[in-house]
Amino acid sequence: MTRNRVRGRLPAVLVLPALAGLAFLLVPLAGLVIKTPWTSLPTLLGAEVGEALRLSLICASLATVLCLFLGIPLAWLLARSGLPGRGFLRALVTVPLVLPPVVGGVALLLILGRRGLIGQHLDAWFGISLPFTTAGVVVAEAFVAMPFLVISVEGALRAADPRYEEAAATLGASKWLTFRRVTLPSVLPGVVAGAVLCWARALGEFGATITFAGNFPGETTTMPLAVYLALETDPDAAIVLSIVLLLVSVGVLAGLRDRWISGPT
Amino acid sequence: MTLNAELRVTRGTFSLDLDVTIAPGEVVALLGPNGAGKSTALRTLAGLLPLTSGHITVGESTWDGPDAFLPAEKRPIGVVFQDYLLFAHMSALENVAFGLRSRGTRKAEARAAAARWLDRVGLDGYEQAKPRALSGGQAQRVALARALVTGPSLLLLDEPLAALDASTRLQVRSELSRHLADFGGHTLLVTHDPLDAMVLADRLVILEGGRAVQSGPPAEVARQPRTDYVANLVGLNFFRGKASGTRVDLDGGGGLTIAEPAEGPVHVVFPPNAVSLHAEKPEGSPRNVWPVTVAAIEQHAHTTRVRLDGPPDVLADITTATLAELRLRPGDELWAAVKATEVHVYPA
Amino acid sequence: MPNLRIRSTIVTGVLGVALVLAGCGQQAASTSSGSQAVTGDVTVFAAASLTETFTRLGEDFEAANPGTKVKFNFGGSSALAQQLNQGAPADVFASAAPANMKQVTDTGTITDAPRTFAKNSLQIAVPKGNPGRIAGLADFANADRKIALCAEQVPCGAASRKVFEAAKITAAPDTLEQDVKAVLTKVSLGEVDGALVYKTDVKAAGDKVEGITFAESSQAVNDYPIASLAKAPNAAVAKAFVDFVLSDKGRSVLSAAGFDTP
Numbered sequence: 001m002t003r004n005r006v007r008g009r010l011p012a013v014l015v016l017p018a019l020a021g022l023a024f025l026l027v028p029l030a031g032l033v034i035k036t037p038w039t040s041l042p043t044l045l046g047a048e049v050g051e052a053l054r055l056s057l058i059c060a061s062l063a064t065v066l067c068l069f070l071g072i073p074l075a076w077l078l079a080r081s082g083l084p085g086r087g088f089l090r091a092l093v094t095v096p097l098v099l100p101p102v103v104g105g106v107a108l109l110l111i112l113g114r115r116g117l118i119g120q121h122l123d124a125w126f127g128i129s130l131p132f133t134t135a136g137v138v139v140a141e142a143f144v145a146m147p148f149l150v151i152s153v154e155g156a157l158r159a160a161d162p163r164y165e166e167a168a169a170t171l172g173a174s175k176w177l178t179f180r181r182v183t184l185p186s187v188l189p190g191v192v193a194g195a196v197l198c199w200a201r202a203l204g205e206f207g208a209t210i211t212f213a214g215n216f217p218g219e220t221t222t223m224p225l226a227v228y229l230a231l232e233t234d235p236d237a238a239i240v241l242s243i244v245l246l247l248v249s250v251g252v253l254a255g256l257r258d259r260w261i262s263g264p265t
Numbered sequence: 266m267t268l269n270a271e272l273r274v275t276r277g278t279f280s281l282d283l284d285v286t287i288a289p290g291e292v293v294a295l296l297g298p299n300g301a302g303k304s305t306a307l308r309t310l311a312g313l314l315p316l317t318s319g320h321i322t323v324g325e326s327t328w329d330g331p332d333a334f335l336p337a338e339k340r341p342i343g344v345v346f347q348d349y350l351l352f353a354h355m356s357a358l359e360n361v362a363f364g365l366r367s368r369g370t371r372k373a374e375a376r377a378a379a380a381r382w383l384d385r386v387g388l389d390g391y392e393q394a395k396p397r398a399l400s401g402g403q404a405q406r407v408a409l410a411r412a413l414v415t416g417p418s419l420l421l422l423d424e425p426l427a428a429l430d431a432s433t434r435l436q437v438r439s440e441l442s443r444h445l446a447d448f449g450g451h452t453l454l455v456t457h458d459p460l461d462a463m464v465l466a467d468r469l470v471i472l473e474g475g476r477a478v479q480s481g482p483p484a485e486v487a488r489q490p491r492t493d494y495v496a497n498l499v500g501l502n503f504f505r506g507k508a509s510g511t512r513v514d515l516d517g518g519g520g521l522t523i524a525e526p527a528e529g530p531v532h533v534v535f536p537p538n539a540v541s542l543h544a545e546k547p548e549g550s551p552r553n554v555w556p557v558t559v560a561a562i563e564q565h566a567h568t569t570r571v572r573l574d575g576p577p578d579v580l581a582d583i584t585t586a587t588l589a590e591l592r593l594r595p596g597d598e599l600w601a602a603v604k605a606t607e608v609h610v611y612p613a
Numbered sequence: 614m615p616n617l618r619i620r621s622t623i624v625t626g627v628l629g630v631a632l633v634l635a636g637c638g639q640q641a642a643s644t645s646s647g648s649q650a651v652t653g654d655v656t657v658f659a660a661a662s663l664t665e666t667f668t669r670l671g672e673d674f675e676a677a678n679p680g681t682k683v684k685f686n687f688g689g690s691s692a693l694a695q696q697l698n699q700g701a702p703a704d705v706f707a708s709a710a711p712a713n714m715k716q717v718t719d720t721g722t723i724t725d726a727p728r729t730f731a732k733n734s735l736q737i738a739v740p741k742g743n744p745g746r747i748a749g750l751a752d753f754a755n756a757d758r759k760i761a762l763c764a765e766q767v768p769c770g771a772a773s774r775k776v777f778e779a780a781k782i783t784a785a786p787d788t789l790e791q792d793v794k795a796v797l798t799k800v801s802l803g804e805v806d807g808a809l810v811y812k813t814d815v816k817a818a819g820d821k822v823e824g825i826t827f828a829e830s831s832q833a834v835n836d837y838p839i840a841s842l843a844k845a846p847n848a849a850v851a852k853a854f855v856d857f858v859l860s861d862k863g864r865s866v867l868s869a870a871g872f873d874t875p
Binding site for chain 1: 311312313336337338339340342343344346350352353354355363364367368411415421
């Protein structure tokens, strides 16, 4: 009874654009699904697809971990420190969102490449060269995806009540313990949401990856790269690869959601 | 091990300048209106806000001073915050154990101690409950246990009963009173509720505009308020005046006859229920009688409070029977009468 | 205020309709007259490797035919072919490979016979100064050298494979790039010691990249076909543009960019 009454009150001004928005997001996907050559699916799914998929999942997950390690402290710095010029820093953090990913890849090459500002020393001193390696893929994906995490966590931190941190201090907790045991758990939904966005962005990342890490099967060819190259010669294969990537990512996110994000309902 | 503090904080246009001394086992209530600086004082004692100048010492150790500042996490304190600030993602037990854990107590030991304290505040069986599953009174008790479990030297209570509804409040107040009696350390209670302060504290410090305007045992403060704010808190008619024998000329106009002779600047108080109202001017006996106009009428639980314009202006509590008899309405002109023996006079 | 705004909207609308009508009239006139003078817009889908030359050719064409406007959509040939097959509104398609042209003729989107207007062959590209000391194609088999090639799915990659097969060399690339520009980025930044790209690309990359010619390049000469679309919105200008590309004027611009012309 109650539910029906509430539903009846939903204003059309909101519902119609909402449905249009949903259609806008889903119809292109539907197009992909409809065009999928289901019958030839098994022949198109070779070992290379499995390899690319595995690489994609591993790299996106590692990139997310890297983003968590660097992004949460950065979000904390932006949200809680009295650092001067925080507004400017916050704007800078979003640069990778605005930058065309290919440009991001070039920027990474200029810094971390074999002849890059830092990369040349890494190469000379430690023999480490990131381009054309799986580590390079992780770096490129993390570069592009980190803003999602930072923005999400920073928003959660700014919304969190800092008095809980004071309460922890009066209970004898050091700043670090307070951060770990009080602040972080209280912004966990924001961290999870940010990590999910970050992971999804990393999984779909193409431009920065191929520019910085190149494309070599088994090393740096992730699913989006495989999709792009398949598109050059065999659009059907590209559609199949896209569907596989789509299904796996939706599956993983749905699984995570059930497990980690308990909604308010 | 007396706590001695000269709390001086300047922030913008506001300044706090308050001297506090708390003996072991003593409960001092800091009472004042909003913005008086109560929270600022509490925060300096907690180590959440450094002093601009002054000092805080407990026995031999200095918590804050010209060349020492002990941050909150290093002070042996327990704080019960106004809305408790229980950690939402931890169970009641984990909340209580938190202070012990962060001070290095082993996990099992901390949990055992926390469980004992939960039992002590009457929350046996609620160990695993999350804060949002607790009622206001239960949450308050968890907060108290969390503050006391570490055996602090100073217990700070920030409006500990303000978030509770009236019925719970009565019970929690008496429990809190019992726990405070058992507590051997120093206690500072910050509140704007005079009843909480009177019931729980050994001594009151009244703070107005960052300064202590009055301090003393609750009974003394209640009997002899020194500011309008305090008089209002304790519900007395309060006047400043100049006494000459049994006559006091009030600063705000009008005069009163008193029973005990006095000289010089004085404060004059009498309770609202000492004021009687009459349609006709009453005769005889050593009474103060003066004409008044009804300004407002407020209905309380068992009495009716009438706000009367004088001079002097007074509050009168009358019974419902009197109200019916007089058929009072704002603007009505009446006579107010107070017996000289009901008027309490003390030097300003 | 609201009234004013409404009026201005109406005025704009009326003007817009008038302009559209005028445009239709003009186009109808130019196609029906059958005269040499062509006018109107022409949309050209051209391979990314033609960006510089075709931009130049477009300007020359507009200068030679007042009243025309050439609009370009540069991109990977295969992506362009797909866009055309999906009905993208274009008049002319210039592909970097016959295979991509075939994708479009197969579907009947283009019915004219495509004509080859340029040829391109591979060159070894090395960073300025050749720090990796690449001497010839044989160095591409050396695993210690950082090598970039085009992915086999794109034309320069397919050509590279042919060249290696002819030279009987097993290349050891570190990356298979999605297009020539990506390869050149890596060469010009010194990320790789050597790469295989087209002669024209080396030339276009400027002085950060040096080219080394090798004998086997003749094994993979790439033809660039051009054709106008069957449903070209402006067939007359489309045809005129194709002819212009194949003219002496067109050839000279193409050879200046390093293309061989038929």
